[in-house]
Amino acid sequence: MGKATYAAFDAAGDPDQFSELEKQGLFAWQPRKYYHSENNSGGDLKAGGAVNIFGRINREFERDGILRINTGEFDPIAGCTFQEQAWLAYNKNQTQSMGLAPKPGDFFYYFSLYKSLVSVPDRETQMFDGLDPTLTGLADYPANGSFFLRRKLDQVKECVNQAIQEFRTDNPVSASKPLLESLSILHEIRSGLEKEDLESIAKKAIDFYLAGKIKDFEKVAAQCLGLRLECLADTARITPGQPFRLSSKLWNHRDIQIHDAIFKIGCPGGWKIHSIQPRFRTQIKKANLIKQLQTKFLRLHIL
Amino acid sequence: MTGTVLHIGAHPDDEDIGLLSYMSHKFGVRAVYWSATRGEGGQNRIGPYKGESLGVFRTWESLASRALDGGESLYGPFIDFGYSKNGEESLSKWGSKEMVKKIVRAIRMVQPQIIVSRWKGISDDFHGHH
Numbered sequence: 001m002g003k004a005t006y007a008a009f010d011a012a013g014d015p016d017q018f019s020e021l022e023k024q025g026l027f028a029w030q031p032r033k034y035y036h037s038e039n040n041s042g043g044d045l046k047a048g049g050a051v052n053i054f055g056r057i058n059r060e061f062e063r064d065g066i067l068r069i070n071t072g073e074f075d076p077i078a079g080c081t082f083q084e085q086a087w088l089a090y091n092k093n094q095t096q097s098m099g100l101a102p103k104p105g106d107f108f109y110y111f112s113l114y115k116s117l118v119s120v121p122d123r124e125t126q127m128f129d130g131l132d133p134t135l136t137g138l139a140d141y142p143a144n145g146s147f148f149l150r151r152k153l154d155q156v157k158e159c160v161n162q163a164i165q166e167f168r169t170d171n172p173v174s175a176s177k178p179l180l181e182s183l184s185i186l187h188e189i190r191s192g193l194e195k196e197d198l199e200s201i202a203k204k205a206i207d208f209y210l211a212g213k214i215k216d217f218e219k220v221a222a223q224c225l226g227l228r229l230e231c232l233a234d235t236a237r238i239t240p241g242q243p244f245r246l247s248s249k250l251w252n253h254r255d256i257q258i259h260d261a262i263f264k265i266g267c268p269g270g271w272k273i274h275s276i277q278p279r280f281r282t283q284i285k286k287a288n289l290i291k292q293l294q295t296k297f298l299r300l301h302i303l
Numbered sequence: 304m305t306g307t308v309l310h311i312g313a314h315p316d317d318e319d320i321g322l323l324s325y326m327s328h329k330f331g332v333r334a335v336y337w338s339a340t341r342g343e344g345g346q347n348r349i350g351p352y353k354g355e356s357l358g359v360f361r362t363w364e365s366l367a368s369r370a371l372d373g374g375e376s377l378y379g380p381f382i383d384f385g386y387s388k389n390g391e392e393s394l395s396k397w398g399s400k401e402m403v404k405k406i407v408r409a410i411r412m413v414q415p416q417i418i419v420s421r422w423k424g425i426s427d428d429f430h431g432h433h
């Protein structure tokens with residue numbers, strides 16, 4: 001595994017390698033840094049693993065080129081440390097009989113920096129040292145310092161900061177306005193990319209990245225607005241060719257004014273919709289259900 | 304934050320899980336764990352499932368882990384053929400070019416700034432799959 005990962009790190013950013021992946025909508029992307037995990041405190045070697053069970057300080061690793069993180073730091077949102085949350089998660093591997101007791105206190109992991117394409121301090125203090133991990137990082141790579149991208153992404157960041165300022169857990173609606181503004185800037189960037197003086201492969205990678213980011217923003221904005229879209233099939237398992245019924249409901253929990261709602265069904269390539277019979281129901285005030293779509297016996301076939 | 308860390312391992316329980324929790328909860332960055340297999344060849348200490356069914360079961364276990372540590376799970380298409388002492392066996396069974404390609408695919412899909420390889424591909428790694 002380790003060996004294949006070295007090769008993959010070098011190949012991923014080379015558009016001439018595995019170019020067939022472009023058919024899947026995946027374009028060359030060069031990660032900037034490569035770390036190895038260091039097995040600092042042993043583990044159940046007989047079981048074929050080396051889980052960092054104790055998280056102790058390891059003097060051997062306290063040197064340049066190796067990053068130490070302390071996952072025993074307290075997470076004020078969860079009310080426990082990051083490592084306590086990690087063990088609770090790890091204990092879900094019940095078939096492997098993982099049972100690690102979460103407890104507060106320092107817990108260290110070590111990562112050695114094997115390769116970096118950006119300049120970093122000899123002794124790093126965070127994994128993102130030398131990188132901009134915020135949205136504008138996209139302007140550095142793959143946008144090669146694009147002024148347009150940096151300016152626009154800075155605007156998105158400003159909107160996000162504003163949303164954070166305005167966010168209230170009991171009423172997050174006002175945070176949605178700057179989030180929706182961010183969304184329109186992101187769309188603007190996507191359509192403006194074509195004119196930018198960048199290699200086409202970089203443009204495609206950025207476009208793919210932004211498409212994912214737009215979905216993230218849409219999700220958060222919808223949550224702030226109290227909008228929830230439900231889409232359910234009437235049976236849990238469907239075999240190709242089997243008729244089934246699909247219902248979609250849009251819930252409006254915060255009574256947001258909505259001018260129109262259009263339901264569209266997106267199918268994976270090769271699927272075919274034979275018939276759709278939408279039956280719209282009018283607004284049901286009490287339950288905040290604003291619109292409902294029922295497709296009766298929508299037939300999907302894998303061709 | 305938009306930074307992304309892609310952590311790469313061979314089995315569903317190889318991950319440095321503290322890293323996922325720390326990166327996602329502390330910094331709000333995307334922390335993705337890519338496992339080459341679903342751990343079909345592992346033990347099952349709680350039930351009769353083995354092989355493929357165990358792979359399905361362990362996938363659920365991983366997803367349940369991610370729900371708590373804030374990370375995401377992705378998988379390669381490789382079959383865990385059980386405990387292996389050397390890496391050559393894995394490379395010949397899985398195909399080295401195919402392995403590289405699937406990791407490249409994961410990188411291009413996730414678009415991380417940082418790769419954290421759980422294993423170094425040396426004999427110190429405890430398992431031939433590593």
Ligand SMILES: [Zn+2]
Nearest residue numbers: 313314317430
């Ligand atoms: Zn393993």
